[in-house]
Amino acid sequence: MKKHKFIKKLIAAVGILAVGAVTLTACSNNSSSSSSSNNPSSVAAIKKRGTLKVAVFGDLPPYGWVNKDGKRVGYDVRLARELAKEMGVKVKFVQVNANNRVDTLNANKADIVLANFTVTPERKQVVDFAKPYMKVSVGVVSPKSKPITNVNQLKGKKVIVTKGTTAENYFTSKQPDVDLLKFDSKTQQFNAMKNGRAAALADDNSYLYAWVKNNPKYTVGIKHLGPNSYIAPAVKKGNKSLLDWTNKHINKLNKDGFFVNDYNQELKPYFGDDVKPSDIIINK
């Protein structure tokens, strides 16, 4: 009967789906091979495609954000446009959150991440970092009326962090006595701080300088916590072609004074005069 055949076909289709789902879960741990012959993000592939896909933040002034005309701007975004110009291709932005920067590379949604990506040993195992273009460390912001100036003051208190950030990592591994309140985005974390949901907020100090400049009721009580860390472009693990190209061009841009210019254009208006370009950029 016609109906019978149809049902059989449908069962087959659904069966395939189910098997697919099982295989997926089974092999999701395998590292996906990105051999050079089949690398959709090699320099040659990008040039052929004519667009460099860059993962950036969309809600983090002054690094990656969108201005009132709907245009993407910021320190990272300017670097992205410059790199695309160097390569002679157009730039296409993929907006990411802190905790999907790695997946975006792995799923080939972006060729390179320029989203304030701090280099850590854990991240080095899953992505390849190019030469850093900024340095930061974890800082802690607190209300001026109840300032936190020493990390010991935080024991048993609530501290706000964003998931997937260096600050979350640091507190989870080094300060287990601190009670973390975790959020998905910068928007949420700063709102929570203003609503008095915690005693302090921890994040890269460079964000905090900028935020405190416009929120004078708060202060960066702890400016440096843990080791200095570096912010670098990241490419998919094993993408040597793009990694080498990026390293070469970061050096070139450094020589040309691009980063000082980038700092003065994008960061200075946010940080004020207390912070100098040499506090942030790397002059080597």
Place this chain on the structure above:
Amino acid sequence: MGHSGINVLFEGRNFTRLLGGLWTSVWIAVLSLIIGLALGALFGVLRTSKSRLVKVIFRIYLEFFRIVPTVVLLFLFYYILPRQFNLSWPASVMAVIAFALWVSAEFSDIVRGALISVPKIQRESGLALGLNKWQLFIYVLLPQAFQLELPATINLATRVIKTTSLLMMISVMDVINVGQQIVEANNQTNPNGVFWVYGLIFFLYFIVDYPLSLWAKRLSKRNEA
């Protein structure tokens, strides 16, 4: 007015950008609903089949999509599936696929429930009139089931529209994502803007969802009468 923060909404292209974001949310929801309802109707009919195997398979399908949170589905479809199968479709397409499969699973249960709650006497009368299986479905069961499933379907539609707010997780520029960009861009100079931006987003979702709610209410009243 200057200090209330409402001006954030009308600076530059902000208002148009929010409407553009709403449009993205709406077309993804509508397309997913069209595909999902069509598939779901089919699956629902199949679930009334007498074959145990068919029943079990669709039951698993339903439970999978009902139990797995939508965020996880979106991650699976955007980050994991493309990596395994080397696809590179845009986020909005993957979102439509994930949503459509979810809708079809939920809708299949609504259809099944409606079909089996058509009184037995209707089915038997149909058979007594000499209708074959397909005629029975098309002329007797489906029209009556349709009445029964409408309110639940509209409820599902409003849920799908609301759930599009998760799309920002997979880099789709939906209304919430654009809203967050605007909030952050103005946070330094206009800290109260957040209230107006989310207020407007609430209002936009309300205009889209409320007519559906009203419609559902009217339909269920008519069914009672």
